[in-house]
Amino acid sequence: MKPILAPSLLAADFSCLDRQVEIVEKAGAQWLHLDIMDFHFVPNLTFGAGIVSSLRSCSDMVFDAHLMVEDPFKFIESFKKAGADYFTFHIEAAENPDQIIRDIKSAGMRCGISIKPSTDISVLLPYLADLDLVLVMSVEPGFGGQSFMPDMLEKSSWLAAEKVKNGYSYIIEMDGGINRENAKKALASGVEALVAGSAVFGAEDIAKEVRYYLDLTIDR
Ligand code: DX5
Ligand code: ZN
Numbered sequence: 001m002k003p004i005l006a007p008s009l010l011a012a013d014f015s016c017l018d019r020q021v022e023i024v025e026k027a028g029a030q031w032l033h034l035d036i037m038d039f040h041f042v043p044n045l046t047f048g049a050g051i052v053s054s055l056r057s058c059s060d061m062v063f064d065a066h067l068m069v070e071d072p073f074k075f076i077e078s079f080k081k082a083g084a085d086y087f088t089f090h091i092e093a094a095e096n097p098d099q100i101i102r103d104i105k106s107a108g109m110r111c112g113i114s115i116k117p118s119t120d121i122s123v124l125l126p127y128l129a130d131l132d133l134v135l136v137m138s139v140e141p142g143f144g145g146q147s148f149m150p151d152m153l154e155k156s157s158w159l160a161a162e163k164v165k166n167g168y169s170y171i172i173e174m175d176g177g178i179n180r181e182n183a184k185k186a187l188a189s190g191v192e193a194l195v196a197g198s199a200v201f202g203a204e205d206i207a208k209e210v211r212y213y214l215d216l217t218i219d220r
Contacts (some may be wrong), residue, residue, distance in 0.1 A: 003187055005210060006031035006064050006173070008197030010046060010144045014046050017051070018058050020201065027210035031062040033175070033195045034084070035144075038069040042142035043092050049078035056083035064133075064177065064193075066114060068141045069093065072100055080107040085160040088112030088135050091127075092119055112173070116141060119159075121155045131170040134159055136191075148177030153189040160190025162210030180212065187218050190212040 007029050014021040020031060034052055039045040052063065065084040067075055072089035079087055087109045094100055097113065104111040112133030113124060117140060124134065136155045139146035152174070159172050173187045175195035183194055194213055203209035 001192075001220065003177040003183075003191075003213060003216055004031055004171070004173075004193035004217055005029045005096070005200075005213045006033035006193055006195045007200040007210065008033040008035055008144065008195050009176070009201075010035040011197035011199070011201040017055060021055060021059050021061070022208075024200065024210050025059055025061050026091050027202075027207035029061065030211050031064045031086075031193065033197075034063060034065045035197075036065060036067045036075070036166070037142065040059060040070040040130050041090065042068045044142045048077070050086060052079065052188050053082035059134065062086065062175075064195075065089070065114075066135060066195075067114065068094075068114075073103065075137075076100075076103050076109075080109055086110045086112050086133055087132055089115065089116050090114045090141070091123060092116055097127055099125065100131075112170075114141075115155070117152060119206055121158055128159075128162060128168050129166070131168075133171045133173055133193075135173045135175055135195075137176050138174050140174075140180070145202075146177050148179070148182045150185070152176075153185060156189040156191045157187065163190075167210055181215055183216060187216060192218065 007024045037046045110132035114135035138152040173193035174191045179199040
């Protein structure tokens with residue numbers, strides 16, 4: 001089995017986003033990771049549905065939106081219209097996760113939940129059967145370029161075990177500090193989709209870096 005690579009646009013050169021996306025897409029990356037921050041849930045601000053919509057017209061990649069926002073409800077409709085394929089919200093931001101899951105799905109998007117490093121993974125138990133994606137944060141959300149937290153591999157292992165035991169269908173994604181040193185360990189723990197921001201867009205040869213991760217295998 002081959003991993004999914006989701007280069008994170010947060011680390012791209014914002015003066016030429018279309019060309020940066022073209023490079024990773026031509027190199028074979030299947031997903032584009034879109035970090036949406038609202039300056040409330042995290043102390044940083046990025047971009048919104050307008051940019052996502054513009055990029056939609058120049059890319060066929062799967063758009064993997066990661067909403068680090070205080071009120072995910074408010075973003076569902078605009079992200080659907082903008083062409084997001086996956087809509088992932090934070091469990092820490094959700095008062096009524098079941099309702100958000102239903103709304104995302106009825107809008108026609110795939111639904112993911114993300115979890116911060118300090119949140120216990122077992123809080124996701126009631127929702128696992130309904131999810132298309134679980135996004136394990138391996139850094140504190142808010143900024144690219146931070147160091148990978150190896151303890152988070154326990155969460156991906158746990159998710160992989162639950163998935164097999166119960167026949168769940170969610171994809172296990174890991175986000176934060178992923179690079180050549182830890183990508184294999186992440187895949188060995190059960191991760192199927194790797195988010196990589198600085199490792200990919202900060203590389204001298206971006207396309208070569210994309211191919212490195214795509215050439216890794218998942219042995220299971
Ligand atoms: C952090 C974001 C990540 C970030 C990853 O809050 O969710 O997606 O862009 O960047 P790197 O790979 O540089 O840690
Ligand atoms: Zn992210």
